[in-house]
Amino acid sequence: MEQDKKTLYIITNYETILRETIDWYNKTYNTDFEVSKYLRDEVNRAVVLYNLATENDAFQLGVNFGRMCEAFDKGVSSSLPPGYFDNPELYPQEFR
Numbered sequence: 702m703e704q705d706k707k708t709l710y711i712i713t714n715y716e717t718i719l720r721e722t723i724d725w726y727n728k729t730y731n732t733d734f735e736v737s738k739y740l741r742d743e744v745n746r747a748v749v750l751y752n753l754a755t756e757n758d759a760f761q762l763g764v765n766f767g768r769m770c771e772a773f774d775k776g777v778s779s780s781l782p783p784g785y786f787d788n789p790e791l792y793p794q795e796f797r
Contacts, residue, residue, distance in 0.1 A: 709749040
């Protein structure tokens with residue numbers, strides 16, 4: 702019944718956080734979101750399939766995923782020394 706499934710594209714660089722959020726959301730709200738594939742390109746995005754979930758569930762999944770990403774970003778940035786973003790020499794090599 703693959704043809705009956707709806708598709709949701711989520712732009713993200715946080716594949717692991719997305720998978721954890723989907724697992725949590727499915728268990729909590731008895732939905733059926735699943736990551737079908739992860740497309741790595743100029744814009745990285747996950748292809749999420751679902752059948753039983755509603756549009757409201759898709760929206761709420763996005764809200765919860767956004768909250769998880771924000772918490773992760775704040776945790777990373779709060780552990781950096783003051784002035785880190787003012788000095789490009791401190792950036793990881795791949796961002797210089």
